[in-house]
Amino acid sequence: MSGELAADVRRLVLGAAAASDHERATQADFATFFPDEYGPVSRDDGPDHATASALVFDPTLTRTLLVFHAKGQFWVQPGGHLESDDGSIADAALRELREETGVVVSGLAEPLVYDLDHHGLSSAFGRCSSHLDIGVAVVVPDSAALIVSDESEDVQWWPIAALPDQVPPGFDLRVRRLRDRLPS
Numbered sequence: 001m002s003g004e005l006a007a008d009v010r011r012l013v014l015g016a017a018a019a020s021d022h023e024r025a026t027q028a029d030f031a032t033f034f035p036d037e038y039g040p041v042s043r044d045d046g047p048d049h050a051t052a053s054a055l056v057f058d059p060t061l062t063r064t065l066l067v068f069h070a071k072g073q074f075w076v077q078p079g080g081h082l083e084s085d086d087g088s089i090a091d092a093a094l095r096e097l098r099e100e101t102g103v104v105v106s107g108l109a110e111p112l113v114y115d116l117d118h119h120g121l122s123s124a125f126g127r128c129s130s131h132l133d134i135g136v137a138v139v140v141p142d143s144a145a146l147i148v149s150d151e152s153e154d155v156q157w158w159p160i161a162a163l164p165d166q167v168p169p170g171f172d173l174r175v176r177r178l179r180d181r182l183p184s
Contacts, residue, residue, distance in 0.1 A: 007037040008088045026116045041082050051131040052092035053079025058142040067152040074166045093136040101155050102147035113137040113181045
């Protein structure tokens with residue numbers, strides 16, 4: 001996998017807007033995995049590696065698009081492992097969004113609005129023990145036609161104020177934090 005992806009991860013980690021002690025600690029944690037342009041961007045780089053996800057909001061910023069993850073048995077944003085032909089984290093996030101929901105976004109304007117989330121995984125995820133996820137904010141019309149991929153059991157829009165009970169710990173805060181960084 002290209003050093004370009006690891007360099008992009010490092011650039012995003014160093015440029016992360018940390019507004020709290022928790023966010024500064026997460027940024028420091030990511031920096032230990034990406035001290036240079038050779039950090040773990042592929043699942044072949046070890047059990048702890050980068051992933052990309054798209055945290056999708058409707059134009060009113062009151063709803064988010066979630067997939068019900070088959071392995072994890074929880075609602076979460078579309079995302080997954082980086083692939084060798086991904087040119088950047090944003091490219092990987094948009095590819096995952098398209099593959100998992102059918103929603104196509106042609107590109108994202110810089111600077112990206114994104115966040116960092118390092119989370120452990122259960123044995124259901126095989127040889128992966130943790131993901132260093134870079135979540136990229138995406139705003140799309142909520143009228144887009146949706147598909148359900150092989151990795152998911154369902155795809156739905158959810159009110160941010162009433163997310164489903166089956167989300168990973170801290171997910172609601174992550175969604176609200178990222179939404180609040182978007183220009184209104």
